[in-house]
């Protein structure tokens with residue numbers, strides 16, 4: 032049974048289709064990165080998984096429980112760090128944790144949780160209303176961990192966290208997966224999910240436009256490495272000759288400098304050989320990996336360029 036399954040899940044707000052017929056399956060034990068720019072529909076989909084918002088059409092199941100009608104069974108098995116949350120300003124951090132331990136009938140020790148999320152004991156005694164954004168985020172993450180949930184849903188968990196906090200959050204995600212949990216990690220920053228996620232789903236304007244591993248996404252876009260080469264003289268071959276080589280595309284020349292994309296970085300040696308066979312000496316070269324962030328932006332751009340599907344009566 033999948034941890035999360037949605038069938039044509041849709042949510043409209045007036046004219047806005049916040050989530051548009053999304054079919055998504057997240058398997059148990061996965062760390063799934065849920066990516067998309069602001070307003071893509073990520074939080075709306077999460078709200079539907081927890082039955083905080085009803086779908087306009089379609090349905091969703093969490094561990095086989097339907098979100099409509101079986102939300103209590105779902106919430107018992109899920110720990111959530113929501114996008115927007117409110118703390119009780121006049122209650123200490125520790126009281127927040129004690130409260131959740133009680134409500135979930137869990138046996139977690141609040142001190143262990145405080146230690147895991149990096150809140151020191153003095154801060155734990157302060158009122159949550161005085162917490163910085165990062166401290167509040169750590170506390171809510173701690174609250175989500177109570178009761179060893181089978182599914183952790185983290186909506187933009189790195190908001191307000193310093194680099195140490197971000198590292199700590201990643202460590203916690205790995206620990207949770209090691210004990211058998213599934214993690215659904217929503218973010219608009221690919222770099223945040225890159226280090227921990229098995230697969231990612233990319234949302235744009237309500238639609239799920241891609242579900243793949245990060246390697247598959249690199250392959251889909253077909254851009255891996257950019258090679259810049261400087262030659263001492265014009266070799267006896269054309270740009271098309273270079274482009275006809277395996278794994279080489281998009282060759283551009285600017286005087287003695289050549290730039291091209293390589294889908295396999297080992298093609299670099301073959302290109303240099305070919306240029307030297309053509310009578311030129313390679314005086315300098317460098318390669319640059321396309322960052323995943325660039326690839327992500329490219330996918331969103333490509334999606335925006337696609338014509339809207341025609342609606343037939």
Ligand SMILES: Nc1ncnc2c1ncn2[C@@H]1O[C@H](COP(=O)(O)OP(=O)(O)OP(=O)(O)O)[C@@H](O)[C@H]1O
Nearest residue numbers: 044047049067068069070071072073074075076219
């Ligand atoms: N309660 C609501 N009433 C009206 N429109 C809403 C409501 N909630 C969300 N929307 C709209 O639905 C769309 C998707 O919003 P959502 O918050 O799900 O996006 P998101 O991907 O989580 O964005 P962000 O990364 O900024 O949190 C947006 O156009 C938003 O304005």
